[in-house]
Amino acid sequence: MFLLLRIEGALTMACQRCLGEMRHPLALDHRLVLARDAAELERLDADPDCDAIPVEGRLDLIALIEDEVLLSLPLAAMHAEGECPQGDAHIT
Numbered sequence: 001m002f003l004l005l006r007i008e009g010a011l012t013m014a015c016q017r018c019l020g021e022m023r024h025p026l027a028l029d030h031r032l033v034l035a036r037d038a039a040e041l042e043r044l045d046a047d048p049d050c051d052a053i054p055v056e057g058r059l060d061l062i063a064l065i066e067d068e069v070l071l072s073l074p075l076a077a078m079h080a081e082g083e084c085p086q087g088d089a090h091i092t
């Protein structure tokens with residue numbers, strides 16, 4: 001049993017260089033294998049190509065999507081080198 005998760009959209013994040021706003025496009029395409037018990041999870045985790053998650057009872061889809069989005073975000077979002085808007089730095 002597996003779940004195909006496709007998330008598309010855009011987030012507004014603060015650039016860590018100029019503190020200005022930047023759009024961060026989201027385009028995730030994940031195939032998650034649903035493991036029904038610990039033994040199955042262990043077996044699936046042994047395969048490096050396989051992204052397995054444990055499912056006990058109900059699957060909390062919103063929490064799952066939240067996790068996927070958060071994991072995909074860069075630790076320090078910033079504009080590409082030299083692409084910070086000039087004269088628009090928020091200096092406090």
Ligand SMILES: [Zn+2]
Nearest residue numbers: 015018079084
């Ligand atoms: Zn910037």
